[in-house]
Amino acid sequence: MTYGFIGAGNMATAMMKGLLHANVDPADIYVSSPHRAKSLAEELHINAADSQTVIDHSDIVVLAFLPNQLTEIGATLNFTNKIVVSVLAQITIADLNQAIPNAFNVRALPNINSAIGQGNTALAFADNIDAAQNKIVTHFWQLLGNSVTLEEEQFAIFSAIAGSGPAYVFKFIDALTKAGVANGLEETQAASIATQTVLGSASTLNQSDSDAVTLMNSVASPGGSTRAGLDNFEANQFDDVVAKAILATVNHKHA
Ligand SMILES: NC(=O)C1=CN([C@@H]2O[C@H](COP(=O)(O)OP(=O)(O)OC[C@H]3O[C@@H](n4cnc5c(N)ncnc54)[C@H](O)[C@@H]3O)[C@@H](O)[C@H]2O)C=CC1
Numbered sequence: 001m002t003y004g005f006i007g008a009g010n011m012a013t014a015m016m017k018g019l020l021h022a023n024v025d026p027a028d029i030y031v032s033s034p035h036r037a038k039s040l041a042e043e044l045h046i047n048a049a050d051s052q053t054v055i056d057h058s059d060i061v062v063l064a065f066l067p068n069q070l071t072e073i074g075a076t077l078n079f080t081n082k083i084v085v086s087v088l089a090q091i092t093i094a095d096l097n098q099a100i101p102n103a104f105n106v107r108a109l110p111n112i113n114s115a116i117g118q119g120n121t122a123l124a125f126a127d128n129i130d131a132a133q134n135k136i137v138t139h140f141w142q143l144l145g146n147s148v149t150l151e152e153e154q155f156a157i158f159s160a161i162a163g164s165g166p167a168y169v170f171k172f173i174d175a176l177t178k179a180g181v182a183n184g185l186e187e188t189q190a191a192s193i194a195t196q197t198v199l200g201s202a203s204t205l206n207q208s209d210s211d212a213v214t215l216m217n218s219v220a221s222p223g224g225s226t227r228a229g230l231d232n233f234e235a236n237q238f239d240d241v242v243a244k245a246i247l248a249t250v251n252h253k254h255a
C-alpha cells in the first residue's frame, strides 16, 4: 500500500510519523508541498514529489492543506479513481464530491496524536465507496490509533474535543507548569511533573470502570487540600470557561 500527502504541515507530518511508527516502509510514503516537502522527505527518508506525481504513485491520497485551498487544488489536479482522504476541517463529503468529482472521497478529522499511534479520528465515507475500499481506509486509520465512523453533523463537536482538544490539554499542562514555577519549581521540572500527572490520570481513567467525576472525588480526601482546589475551580466557573471555549471552537468558520 502506498500513501500520498498533499501538504506537509503539522497534521500531515503527524500522520507520516504515525505511519513510520507503525512500521510502514518510508519508500511507500510520498509528499508534496510548495514549502516543506523536500526537507521533510530528507528528515523522514520518504519521497518528495510534485502533487500529481504523489497522486499517481499513491493508493491512498491524503489532502492535508488548508480548507480554503480545496477548490483551487481540486481543479488543478487529476484524482480520477483514487481513494482521497481529506483531513480538512469543515469540508464535507458534498464539498469533496464537488471539488474532486471523479474520486472515492473520505472525510476524516484526526488529531496530532496520530504521530505516536494514539490518534483519535472521525470518518465519513462518500456513497460510492465500496466495502473493500472502506476496509482499506479503516485499516489505514487503525495504523494511527483509534477511529470511528461518525455522522457529518457531529464532526464540528468531534473536531472541537478530539481535533483541537490536544491544544486545550497542552494549555492545561502549561497552566499547571506556570503555577509550579510560581510556587518555586524549576521550569523543566514543573513541566515534567505536570505532563506525567496528565498522562497518568488519563491512563488511570481509561483503565478504570469509574467516570472522571468519581475519580476526581477519590483524589479529594475529606477536609484535604484537593477539595480546596476543586472549590476554587468551581468558584471560578472552570466548566463554564471550558464550555465557552468549546462553543467558540464549534462555531468558528474557516476563512
Ligand atoms: N493541526 C491539527 O492538529 C489538525 C489539522 N487538521 C486539518 O489539517 C489541515 C492542515 O492543517 P495544519 O497541518 O495544521 O496546517 P499547516 O499550515 O501546518 O499545513 C498546511 C500545509 O499545506 C501546504 N500547502 C499549501 N499550499 C499547498 C499546495 N498548493 N499544494 C500542496 N500543499 C500545499 C503547506 O505547505 C503546509 O505544508 C487543515 O485543513 C486542518 O483543518 C485537522 C485536524 C487536526
Ligand SMILES: O=C(O)[C@@H]1CCC=N1
Residues within 6 Å of the ligand: 089, 159, 163, 164
Ligand atoms: O485548528 C484547526 O482549524 C484544526 C481543526 C482541528 C484542529 N486543528
